[in-house]
Amino acid sequence: MATVPAIRLNNGVEIPQLGFGVYQVPPEDTADAVSTALEIGYRHIDTAEMYGNEKGVGEAVARSGIDRGEVFVTSKLNNGFHRRDDALRAFDQSLGDLGLEYLDLFLVHWPLPGIDVDYIETWKAMEEIYAGGRCRAIGVSNFQAHHLRRLFSETQVRPAVNQIEVHPYLTQEELRAFDADHEIVTEAWSPIAQGKVLDDPAIVAIAERLDRTPAQVVLRWHVQRGDVVFPKSVSRQRMQENFELFDFELGTGDMATLTGLDRGERTGPDPDTFNYIPG
Ligand SMILES: NC(=O)C1=CN([C@@H]2O[C@H](COP(=O)(O)OP(=O)(O)OC[C@H]3O[C@@H](n4cnc5c(N)ncnc54)[C@H](OP(=O)(O)O)[C@@H]3O)[C@@H](O)[C@H]2O)C=CC1
Numbered sequence: 481m482a483t484v485p486a487i488r489l490n491n492g493v494e495i496p497q498l499g500f501g502v503y504q505v506p507p508e509d510t511a512d513a514v515s516t517a518l519e520i521g522y523r524h525i526d527t528a529e530m531y532g533n534e535k536g537v538g539e540a541v542a543r544s545g546i547d548r549g550e551v552f553v554t555s556k557l558n559n560g561f562h563r564r565d566d567a568l569r570a571f572d573q574s575l576g577d578l579g580l581e582y583l584d585l586f587l588v589h590w591p592l593p594g595i596d597v598d599y600i601e602t603w604k605a606m607e608e609i610y611a612g613g614r615c616r617a618i619g620v621s622n623f624q625a626h627h628l629r630r631l632f633s634e635t636q637v638r639p640a641v642n643q644i645e646v647h648p649y650l651t652q653e654e655l656r657a658f659d660a661d662h663e664i665v666t667e668a669w670s671p672i673a674q675g676k677v678l679d680d681p682a683i684v685a686i687a688e689r690l691d692r693t694p695a696q697v698v699l700r701w702h703v704q705r706g707d708v709v710f711p712k713s714v715s716r717q718r719m720q721e722n723f724e725l726f727d728f729e730l731g732t733g734d735m736a737t738l739t740g741l742d743r744g745e746r747t748g749p750d751p752d753t754f755n756y757i758p759g
């Protein structure tokens with residue numbers, strides 16, 4: 481089984497660079513999907529209260545018999561829970577639903593909460609959660625540089641990660657560089673743009689030349705850029721395919737070709753306007 485490299489976060493905690501994302505995995509199918517991912521060798525699961533499937537993730541981790549310390553589990557604070565007391569309760573609720581004693585990483589899912597509360601209050605609650613010792617690292621998701629600058633000047637603990645949309649059609653050079661300059665690891669969500677980049681002729685050509693699949697080429701590009709990725713799939717075959725990234729390399733020309741496909745195109749919401757509680 482391939483060894484997935486670990487990346488060291490700014491507090492020394494190590495995160496596997498490749499994980500398994502469970503957005504849009506139906507709650508009733510999540511335990512089986514995550515069990516399959518764990519069988520294949522994934523040791524990092526990315527879920528969220530918003531996905532409604534934390535229970536299934538926890539069930540699969542428990543059922544696997546794998547030592548808790550060997551599986552990295554991330555969840556996220558949903559919009560609507562940005563006030564201090566709500567955030568503390570939501571963290572407890574996520575832990576309870578996952579059936580875990582602690583989380584490896586807890587993220588503020590979006591900077592704008594859909595209610596009248598400043599994300600500075602939310603981040604201070606995250607700092608309390610971290611200080612409580614039941615979460616090994618805290619971070620943010622969908623934060624832009626201007627949101628992060630406010631955290632740096634008004635709070636104490638630096639986020640360990642910033643989870644943002646990144647793929648060849650949205651390469652995010654500036655924000656990734658900003659994260660790196662501030663010792664924040666970038667996690668790339670929708671790393672294959674939910675499949676939209678896979679029939680791009682430039683990506684298909686590289687895949688054919690290297691005898692790999694387009695998804696492997698794109699995921700390998702992320703890995704070589706140093707970002708964390710967690711592609712989602714409900715198919716064992718595609719989960720396996722997405723796991724096989726560590727026995728080949730893209731040359732600098734191919735890396736540049738993928739980066740050159742950038743067209744500033746989002747598949748998901750814009751963090752500056754996503755300001756509501758998802759239904
Ligand atoms: N913080 C945030 O705001 C967000 C976080 N995320 C996180 O990122 C994870 C990944 O992003 P996600 O939006 O799911 O999208 P991805 O970019 O991972 O794409 C998933 C889609 O691609 C298909 N797919 C997966 N692997 C392959 C393959 N090898 N070949 C062809 N098709 C494939 C899947 O279909 P199938 O299942 O049928 O294989 C699914 O339709 C999420 O699950 C979630 O954990 C995502 C969005 C926002």
Ligand SMILES: O=C1CO[C@H](CO)[C@@H](O)[C@@H]1O
Pocket residue numbers: 503528530589747748749
């Ligand atoms: O995590 C998430 C999954 O995708 C959704 C739609 O793109 C996002 O809104 C959400 O943040």
